[in-house]
Amino acid sequence: MDNENHTTGSAEPHLGAPEDAGGVRVDTQDRMVIRFAGDSGDGMQLAGNRFTDAAAIFGNDLATLPTFPAEIRAPAGTLPGVSSFQIQIADWDILTPGGEPGVLVAMNPAALMVHLEDVREGGILLINEEAFDERNLYKAGFESNPLDDGTLAGFDVHLVPMETLTKAAVKGSGVSGRAVLRSKNFLALGLLLWMFGRETEVTARWVEKKFAKMEAVKNANLAALKAGYNYGITTESFSRQIEVRPASLPPGTYTNVNGNTALAWGLIAGSQLSGLPLFYASYPITPASDILHELARRQNFGVKTFQAEDEIAAAGVALGAAFTGALAVTGTSGPGLSLKGETISLAMTTELPMIIVDVQRGGPSTGLPTKPEQSDLFLAVWGRHGESPLPVVAASSPSDAFESAVEACRIALKYMTPVILLSDGYIATAAEPWRLPDLAGLPRFEVPFAAGPNAGDRFLPYLRNMETMARQWAVPGMPGLEHRIGGIEKEETTGNISYDPENHQLMTDIRAWKVANIANDIPEIEVDDPDGADLLVLSWGSTSSAIRAGVGNARNEGIEVAHARIRYLSPFPANMPTVLSSYKQVLIPEMNNGQLSRLVKAEFVTPVISLNKVTGVPFTAQEIAAKIMELAGR
Amino acid sequence: MSYTRVDFQTDQEVRWCPGCGDYTILAAVQNFMAGLDIERENVVFVSGIGCAARFPYYMNTYGMHSIHGRAPAIATGVAIANPRLSVWVVGGDGDLLSIGGNHLIHALRRNVDLTILLFNNQIYGLTKGQYSPTSEPGKATKSSPAGSLDYPFNPVSLAIGAEATFVARTLDMDRNHTTSMLKAAHQHRGSSLIEIYQNCNVFNDKAFIALTGKQERRENRINLVHGEPIVFGADREKAVVWEEGRAVIVNRASVDPSRIIVHNAHAEDASQAFALSRLAHGPYGPTPLGIFRDVYRPVYDDALEDQVTRSKAARGNGDLGKLLTSLGTWTVE
Ligand code: SF4
Numbered sequence: 007m008d009n010e011n012h013t014t015g016s017a018e019p020h021l022g023a024p025e026d027a028g029g030v031r032v033d034t035q036d037r038m039v040i041r042f043a044g045d046s047g048d049g050m051q052l053a054g055n056r057f058t059d060a061a062a063i064f065g066n067d068l069a070t071l072p073t074f075p076a077e078i079r080a081p082a083g084t085l086p087g088v089s090s091f092q093i094q095i096a097d098w099d100i101l102t103p104g105g106e107p108g109v110l111v112a113m114n115p116a117a118l119m120v121h122l123e124d125v126r127e128g129g130i131l132l133i134n135e136e137a138f139d140e141r142n143l144y145k146a147g148f149e150s151n152p153l154d155d156g157t158l159a160g161f162d163v164h165l166v167p168m169e170t171l172t173k174a175a176v177k178g179s180g181v182s183g184r185a186v187l188r189s190k191n192f193l194a195l196g197l198l199l200w201m202f203g204r205e206t207e208v209t210a211r212w213v214e215k216k217f218a219k220m221e222a223v224k225n226a227n228l229a230a231l232k233a234g235y236n237y238g239i240t241t242e243s244f245s246r247q248i249e250v251r252p253a254s255l256p257p258g259t260y261t262n263v264n265g266n267t268a269l270a271w272g273l274i275a276g277s278q279l280s281g282l283p284l285f286y287a288s289y290p291i292t293p294a295s296d297i298l299h300e301l302a303r304r305q306n307f308g309v310k311t312f313q314a315e316d317e318i319a320a321a322g323v324a325l326g327a328a329f330t331g332a333l334a335v336t337g338t339s340g341p342g343l344s345l346k347g348e349t350i351s352l353a354m355t356t357e358l359p360m361i362i363v364d365v366q367r368g369g370p371s372t373g374l375p376t377k378p379e380q381s382d383l384f385l386a387v388w389g390r391h392g393e394s395p396l397p398v399v400a401a402s403s404p405s406d407a408f409e410s411a412v413e414a415c416r417i418a419l420k421y422m423t424p425v426i427l428l429s430d431g432y433i434a435t436a437a438e439p440w441r442l443p444d445l446a447g448l449p450r451f452e453v454p455f456a457a458g459p460n461a462g463d464r465f466l467p468y469l470r471n472m473e474t475m476a477r478q479w480a481v482p483g484m485p486g487l488e489h490r491i492g493g494i495e496k497e498e499t500t501g502n503i504s505y506d507p508e509n510h511q512l513m514t515d516i517r518a519w520k521v522a523n524i525a526n527d528i529p530e531i532e533v534d535d536p537d538g539a540d541l542l543v544l545s546w547g548s549t550s551s552a553i554r555a556g557v558g559n560a561r562n563e564g565i566e567v568a569h570a571r572i573r574y575l576s577p578f579p580a581n582m583p584t585v586l587s588s589y590k591q592v593l594i595p596e597m598n599n600g601q602l603s604r605l606v607k608a609e610f611v612t613p614v615i616s617l618n619k620v621t622g623v624p625f626t627a628q629e630i631a632a633k634i635m636e637l638a639g640r
Numbered sequence: 641m642s643y644t645r646v647d648f649q650t651d652q653e654v655r656w657c658p659g660c661g662d663y664t665i666l667a668a669v670q671n672f673m674a675g676l677d678i679e680r681e682n683v684v685f686v687s688g689i690g691c692a693a694r695f696p697y698y699m700n701t702y703g704m705h706s707i708h709g710r711a712p713a714i715a716t717g718v719a720i721a722n723p724r725l726s727v728w729v730v731g732g733d734g735d736l737l738s739i740g741g742n743h744l745i746h747a748l749r750r751n752v753d754l755t756i757l758l759f760n761n762q763i764y765g766l767t768k769g770q771y772s773p774t775s776e777p778g779k780a781t782k783s784s785p786a787g788s789l790d791y792p793f794n795p796v797s798l799a800i801g802a803e804a805t806f807v808a809r810t811l812d813m814d815r816n817h818t819t820s821m822l823k824a825a826h827q828h829r830g831s832s833l834i835e836i837y838q839n840c841n842v843f844n845d846k847a848f849i850a851l852t853g854k855q856e857r858r859e860n861r862i863n864l865v866h867g868e869p870i871v872f873g874a875d876r877e878k879a880v881v882w883e884e885g886r887a888v889i890v891n892r893a894s895v896d897p898s899r900i901i902v903h904n905a906h907a908e909d910a911s912q913a914f915a916l917s918r919l920a921h922g923p924y925g926p927t928p929l930g931i932f933r934d935v936y937r938p939v940y941d942d943a944l945e946d947q948v949t950r951s952k953a954a955r956g957n958g959d960l961g962k963l964l965t966s967l968g969t970w971t972v973e
Contacts, residue, residue: 059968062970063968063970065970065972254972255972256972257971257972257973258971258972259965259969259970259971260969260970260971260972261964261965261967261968261969262967262968263967267967271960271963271964274958274960274963275960278960283721285717285720285721287717304958304963305947305948305951305952306948306951306952306954306955306956306957306958307957307958307960307963308948308952308957308958309948309958310720310721310944310948312716312717312720312944314713314746315713315742315743315746316742318710318713318743319710319713319716319742319743319746321713322706322707322710322713322714322716322717322743323713323714323716323717323720324717325706325714325717326686326704326713326714326715326716326717326718326719326720326721327717327718327720327721328717329684329702329704329714329717329718330684330717330718330721330722330725331721331722332721334717334721348707348710349707349710352706352707356704441972442964442965442969445960445961445964481702481722482681482682482683482684482702482718482722482725483681483682483722483724483725484681485679485680485681486681487681488680488681488700488701488702488703489702489703490650490696490697490699490702490703490704490705491703491704491705492696492697492703492704492705492706493689493705493706493707494705502652502697503652503697
C-alpha cells in the first residue's frame with residue numbers, strides 16, 4: 007500500500023477511468039510516485055530535478071526525496087554507487103515524497119536491484135536495457151538476467167535501448183566519445199515527460215540557459231530530450247499515459263525550493279529585517295555545505311562568507327563577527343556541533359547574538375552522512391558544559407526553513423543569545439512548492455544596540471533591559487563604549503571578572519530566566535483537532551509532514567486523533583502544559599531513540615508514547631497511521 | 641585626539657605575579673598605543689586563555705578574553721566583520737602554539753589584518769608549570785618528571801612556514817626594541833606575528849638569560865636590521881654567512897666582508913628569513929632578534945570587502961524579492 011492518502015479519498019490509490027487518446031490510454035490518477043535511479047554518474051538528480059520543475063510549473067503539488075550514495079566515488083555499476091531521486095506529484099496538497107513508486111526509471115542493473123522491491127504491484131518500469139550486460143549484472147549481484155528470467159512479471163515493463171537512441175539523437179551536436187552517453191538522462195526525462203503528458207518546453211528553456219556557454223552539450227541534451235519524448239509518441243510499446251491534474255493550492259506565487267536554499271534565504275531575510283550584515287562562517291560538511299554555497303553567491307546582499315580551517319574556527323570566527331556587530335551565523339551537521347560546543351557556551355555567557363545551524367544527519371560520529379536523523383536534539387538543548395541554556399528552533403519542511411531561520415535571527419538579536427536552528431538531511435535536499443511570503447509584511451527586528459554610555463559617563467555592558475533581560479550591544483567603533491567581555495564569570499552590570507559566589511548564582515539564574523522567558527514571545531502551539539480526540543500526536547522537524555499525512559490517514563479510517571507540531575523546542579511554547587493535559591495519550595514519533603519524548607516527560611512529568619526509528623529513511627504516513635490505529639485498538 | 645598611557649589603563653587590578661615579564665610588555669603596549677593616531681574605540685584586543693591572555697582586561701579598548709587557543713579565529717571574525725578596526729591577539733606559547741596551533745597557522749596564511757603577540761615563556765604558567773610546545777627537550781616539570789620527550793617548535797620558523805607576511809622576535813626586558821617591533825607590526829597591513837620572549841619568574845625563571853644577562857646579552861643578541869650586514873658579538877666580532885645553503889655563524893675576521901649576509905626583510909622569497917630563523921632553536925646561545933620578514937601580500941579582510949563592494953556595483957544591492965523568485969515561479973489564482 008502506498009503511504010499517504012488524499013484526506014477525502016480512499017485508502018487505496020484509485021485508477022481513474024481510462025480514456026482513449028488515439029490508441030493510447032490516459033490513466034487519470036490523483037497522485038503518482040516516480041523514482042529515478044541510476045549510477046551516480048547517470049545524472050539522475052538532474053533528471054529528477056527537471057521533472058520536478060516541470061511538474062511544479064504544471065501546477066501539481068509535489069514532494070521530493072533525493073538519495074545520494076554516501077561515497078562520492080563508489081565504483082560505477084555497483085550497489086553503493088546507486089543514486090536516486092523520488093518525487094510524488096499530486097492534484098491535492100501532498101505532504102511526503104511517498105512510498106512505493108508507481109514508476110521506476112532504472113538506468114542499470116544495480117539501480118533495479120536496489121529499487122525493484124519498492125515498486126508497487128503493476129508499476130511501470132522504464133529500463134535502460136543496454137546496461138544489462140554480463141558485467142553489470144554481476145556487479146549488481148544478479149545471477150541471471152532479470153529482464154528475461156521472469157523477475158519482472160507483474161510489472162508494466164518497458165525496455166528502452168537508451169544508449170542507441172541517445173547516440174543517434176546527439177549525432178551532429180558536436181559532442182563525441184564518452185560524452186555522448188551523458189545525455190541519456192535527458193532521453194529518459196523526455197520519455198517520462200511524454201508519459202505524464204507534459205511538454206518539453208520548460209526543460210528545454212532550462213537547458214538553454216544552463217548550458218548557454220557549452221554549445222555542443224546544450225545541443226546534445228536538447229536532442230536527447232526531444233528524442234525521448236518522440237520515442238514515447240511513436241513506439242507502440244507505450245499504450246498508456248498518466249495524467250495527474252494540477253492541485254488546488256491556496257492562491258499565491260509559488261516557487262520550488264529545497265531546505266538548504268530556503269534556510270539561506272531566511273538568514274538573508276534576517277539580515278534585511280535587522281539591518282545587520284550577514285556573516286556566515288562554516289567548514290564544509292554534508293549535508294550543510296549547500297547553505298555555504300548559496301550564501302557565498304550572495305555578496306551583493308552584503309553577505310560575507312568564510313570557509314574556516316575547522317568547525318571550531320568557524321564558530322570562533324562567527325563569534326568574533328557577532329562581537330563586531332554582524333548577524334553572525336555558523337552552520338554545520340552533528341559532528342561539527344559537538345566541536346562548536348565550547349564556543350557556543352562562550353557566546354551564551356558573553357550574551358552575544360549568534361545562530362548555529364545544525365543540518366542533522368545519521369550519527370553518532372560519521373554515521374550516515376547523507377541520511378536524515380533527528381538525533382542531535384539533546385545535543386542542541388543540553389550539549390554544553392556548565393549551565394548553558396539557549397533557544398532551539400527546528401524547521402519542519404523545506405519551505406518552513408525560511409520562516410524558522412527568520413525566527414532564529416529575531417530571537418538571537420532581541421535576547422542577545424546564541425540560538426540553535428535545527429534542520430536535517432531530508433529538509434536540506436528535498437524540495438516542495440513554497441508559497442512566497444509577503445516580505446513587506448514581515449516585522450522589522452528590535453536590535454538592542456547601546457546608544458551611548460548607560461551609567462553616567464560609563465558604559466556597563468551587563469546592564470539589562472528588564473523586560474527581555476537582554477544586555478546592550480556595544481560594538482567596536484562606538485566611541486566611549488569600550489569594554490571587555492570574556493569567559494570568566496562576569497559581575498552583574500559591570501561585566502568585570504567576578505569570582506563572587508553570590509554573583510555566579512545570580513548570573514546563572516538570570517541567563518536561565520532570560521531564555522525561559524522567551525516562551526512568552528513565541529507563538530503558542532496550534533493543535534489540529536477537529537473531533538475532540540483523546541490522542542495527541544506531537545511532531546517536530548522533518549517528520550512533521552509524514553505525521554500530518556498519517557494523522558489524515560487515520561482520520562479517514564474514522565479514528566479521532568489530534569496533531570500539533572512544535573517548532574520551538576527550547577523553551578517550549580507557553581501553552582504546552584495546557585495542551586498536554588488536554589489529552590489522554592500523547593504519541594511522539596521521532597527519527598531518534600526518543601529525545602523529544604524524554605524532554606517532554608522530564609519537563610512536564612507526563613507519560614508519553616514513543617515511536618522511534620533510525621534507519622536513515624524518513625517515516626512514511628502509513629507507519630504513523632499504523633501506530634495510531636494500534637493505539638486506537640484497531 | 642591625543643592619548644596618554646593612562647587612557648589605555650583600566651580600573652582592573654593587574655593580577656600577574658610580581659616580577660612577571662608580562663608587566664613590561666603591558667606598559668610597552670599601553671605607551672605605544674597612546675602614541676598612535678587611532679581612536680581607542682577602533683582597537684580590539686582578543687586573547688585566549690593563559691597568564692598572558694588576561695591582557696585585554698588591562699587595556700581600555702574593546703576586548704574579549706575568550707577560549708583557550710581560539711583567539712586567532714575570533715579575532716579573524718572581528719577583523720573581517722569590520723576591516724577598519726585595529727585588531728590585536730595576545731596569547732602564550734601554550735595558547736597559540738599548542739591548543740591553538742591550527743588557528744594560528746591559518747590566520748597567518750590568510751593574511752588577515754591581525755597583530756599577534758606571542759608571549760613565549762616556554763612553560764605553562766596558569767596551570768602551574770607543565771612543559772609547553774617551546775620547552776627545551778628533556779625539561780623536567782611536574783608533567784614530565786623524567787624529562788620532556790617533546791621536540792619544541794621554533795615559533796619564527798613555524799610562522800614563516802605558515803606563509804606569514806610579517807614575523808619578528810623581541811624580548812620583554814628591552815622596552816625600546818619591543819616598541820619598535822610593535823610599531824613595525826602595526827604599520828604592516830596583513831597578519832603580523834611578534835614572538836616576545838617573556839620571563840616567567842615563577843615557573844621558568846631565567847629561561848632567556850642567554851639574551852638578558854649582562855655579559856651574555858652582548859655576546860648572543862643578533863640584531864637583524866634590514867639592509868645591514870648581520871654582525872654581532874660583544875665586539876661585533878661574529879658574522880653570519882652562507883655555507884652549503886645554510887646561514888652559519890663565523891668569526892667575522894675569517895671571512896671576506898662581501899660574504900656577510902645583508903639582511904633583507906622585504907625579500908619576496910622566504911628562504912633567507914627561514915634560514916636566519918634556524919640560527920637558534922631556542923634562546924640558548926646566539927639568537928636573532930628583530931624583523932625576519934616583512935612583505936606585502938593582499939590582505940584577506942580588504943579583499944573580501946572588495947568582493948562585496950564589486951558584487952554590489954556589478955549586480956546592484958541584493959533584492960530579496962527577486963532572489964525568492966529566481967528559481968522560477970508559478971501563480972495559483
Ligand atoms: S605564572 Fe609566570 S607567566 Fe604567569 S603571571 Fe606568574 S610569572 Fe607571569
